[in-house]
Amino acid sequence: MIVAGFTSTGSKRPEALFGAADPGADLPVRMRRSAGPRIWDDQGREYLDLIMALGAVSLGYAHPAVMTAAREALERGGVGSLAPVEEERLAERLREVSPWLESVRFLKTGAEAVAAAVRLARAATGRNLVIGCGYHGWLDLSSTGPGVPGSVQADFRTIPFDDADRTRAAIREADNALAAVVIEPVVDGPPSIEWLRLLRAETERVGAALVFDEIKTGFRLAVGGAVERWGIVPDLVVLGKALGNGFPLAAVGGARRFLDQVGRTWISSTLATEFVALAAARAAVDQCVTLGVPAHLGRVGGRLHRGLARLATEFPGLVSGAPGVPEMCYLRFRDESVGGRVAAEAARRGLLFKRTAYNFVSLAHGEGEVDFALGVIEEALIAAARC
């Protein structure tokens, strides 16, 4: 194996998928093709996918309008030495659909875009301390473990999701050292409006930036993500995943006084302005709006989420619940090894199902796909229960 750790995306390791580094020839580990709600592995076997590239794809794989835009941009060269027209066009489109994105900046990965949001907040406030809630990517800011300096970790604290008392206490304790609070708006379930209001009021009180990391929720809960769904407007929003429907693009956007910090600090990447992903993203945003994608995800995802909740009650010895929201949900297994067995049994029956992490429907998933998936997961649970 030449790729260190098998693959460059941690959640695509066989171990992450099936709980075993060498899961056996009957399970898929590398793929060749994707289309709609399906992928094909290197043996040519076909799978219905509920993982959807870890939520990077909300319209379905190889969506025709997105592929046409990408192909057209590719044929025009895809990259060059000047700022591409697609960059400003996409920024304008984002501001049309989410007016709180007064100004934006594009990057390639979600982790980079979160890091940019934090850099902007630190530059604007002249402070260092950041409070986080949820997953914000692999970069040093919110990581622990070997290779992350203690000095970096010292500037990062976490708060529990939707816990008003501890959030208030953490923000008040940090007080005028606090640069930003970065939260995922959905962690295992929706937030209470009281928590979001408290976050808004307390960050304003201490003069820190409020950042919504909408990398999973943007273009999924609503076109304008959690901001649109719950009506609380943060200072900065981070977007990724569904923004490009699988093309590599992320963005940080929001209040101009924060984005204007790009003139004082340095945020830049050579290929942030390749324009295939920028063109693809504009097409993806247009499709999201015109086809009412979030409503579809809510409806079809609701069927999945209700089905998972039913399975959780039917297999209480294996599963302790079905956390999430319709648009992103999962089964919480009592034991990691059971989750691995269920995912393996599901794959043997033609379904890619994420264990103990979010599953996502897309525009390409209908009720038939969801019912097939639920049937397979039920069979997989029965098979896993026998072991």
Ligand SMILES: Cc1ncc(COP(=O)(O)O)c(C=O)c1O
């Ligand atoms: C909420 C959230 N923030 C940040 C990230 C990091 O994004 P990326 O993996 O594109 O760097 C992720 C990825 O799963 C995410 O879900």
